[in-house]
Amino acid sequence: MANAADTQKILVLTGASRGIGHATVKRFSEEGWRVITCSRQPFPKNCPWPAGEEDHLQIDLSDPTSIETGIGELRQRLDGKPLHALVNNAGISPKRDGGRMDSTATPINIWHEVFQVNFFAPIMLARGLADALKDGQGTIVNVTSIAGSRVHNFAGTAYATSKAALSALTREMANDFGSMGVRVNAIAPGEIKTDILSPSAEAVAVPDIPMGRLGTTEEVADSIYFLCSDEAGYVNGAELHINGGQHV
Numbered sequence: 001m002a003n004a005a006d007t008q009k010i011l012v013l014t015g016a017s018r019g020i021g022h023a024t025v026k027r028f029s030e031e032g033w034r035v036i037t038c039s040r041q042p043f044p045k046n047c048p049w050p051a052g053e054e055d056h057l058q059i060d061l062s063d064p065t066s067i068e069t070g071i072g073e074l075r076q077r078l079d080g081k082p083l084h085a086l087v088n089n090a091g092i093s094p095k096r097d098g099g100r101m102d103s104t105a106t107p108i109n110i111w112h113e114v115f116q117v118n119f120f121a122p123i124m125l126a127r128g129l130a131d132a133l134k135d136g137q138g139t140i141v142n143v144t145s146i147a148g149s150r151v152h153n154f155a156g157t158a159y160a161t162s163k164a165a166l167s168a169l170t171r172e173m174a175n176d177f178g179s180m181g182v183r184v185n186a187i188a189p190g191e192i193k194t195d196i197l198s199p200s201a202e203a204v205a206v207p208d209i210p211m212g213r214l215g216t217t218e219e220v221a222d223s224i225y226f227l228c229s230d231e232a233g234y235v236n237g238a239e240l241h242i243n244g245g246q247h248v
């Protein structure tokens with residue numbers, strides 16, 4: 001008879017230490033999934049989740065070598081088991097003196113770093129874990145942003161273009177991984193109450209949001225969970241807006 005560890009579903013999640021990633025690890029843990037998390041900092045002891053510490057890896061997604069080493073470690077942790085989901089959530093949105101960096105002023109080295117974390121890391125991880133995802137007939141969720149489809153008051157050009165590229169990559173991946181039985185979708189949050197949000201964003205953004213409020217990290221985690229569940233079994237290549245109607 002198979003024991004629970006053999007049948008437990010497994011998620012690899014980047015950027016789990018706070019914000020949307022933290023709500024996501026809690027949601028999947030509550031549903032009985034094993035969650036292997038990756039971020040630069042050690043396991044956040046102030047907000048733990050079951051079995052979190054031993055399944056946390058420190059990877060710097062801005063460094064391609066750290067990603068390659070991390071993929072090797074992730075494969076070791078999986079130990080031949082199938083992978084059911086990869087959620088590419090980690091992202092950076094640099095500001096200058098708290099303000100927006102536009103296309104005329106963004107230093108090219110920062111632009112490269114943003115693309116490395118927000119765009120190249122997701123495809124590197126997906127390619128590195130493709131066999132395990134295929135074995136699990138799993139699914140990938142890329143976290144994009146409303147800033148990928150319109151000029152944003154706070155998010156800068158490097159961030160916006162990296163998220164637009166990640167949307168396009170999601171479409172390409174849905175085609176390429178779909179033929180392996182691996183679904184690939186994106187979620188595009190609007191203004192969600194987290195550290196990435198500028199302090200004045202709430203006052204500026206809320207009048208533009210039909211629902212008249214910011215979103216919560218739990219609401220985003222619920223949508224990620226839906227896309228990774230069997231209820232979304234035929235959803236492939238979609239980008240789900242989670243923004244209270246801000247895009248309409």
Ligand SMILES: NC(=O)c1ccc[n+]([C@@H]2O[C@H](COP(=O)([O-])OP(=O)(O)OC[C@H]3O[C@@H](n4cnc5c(N)ncnc54)[C@H](OP(=O)(O)O)[C@@H]3O)[C@@H](O)[C@H]2O)c1
Pocket residue numbers: 014015016017018019020021038039040041042059060061062088089090091092093117143144145146188189190191192193194195196197
């Ligand atoms: N909050 C919003 O309103 C909003 C809106 C649209 C889209 N999003 C997107 O949603 C995702 C999560 O956003 P959030 O607001 O939850 O962000 P957050 O609170 O700033 O958390 C970002 C996470 O990414 C990790 N991270 C950052 N740089 C990393 C690196 N080089 N290597 C590994 N991990 C790294 C951080 O952990 P460490 O510091 O430990 O590395 C942290 O866990 C991002 O992709 C963001 O672009 C957010």
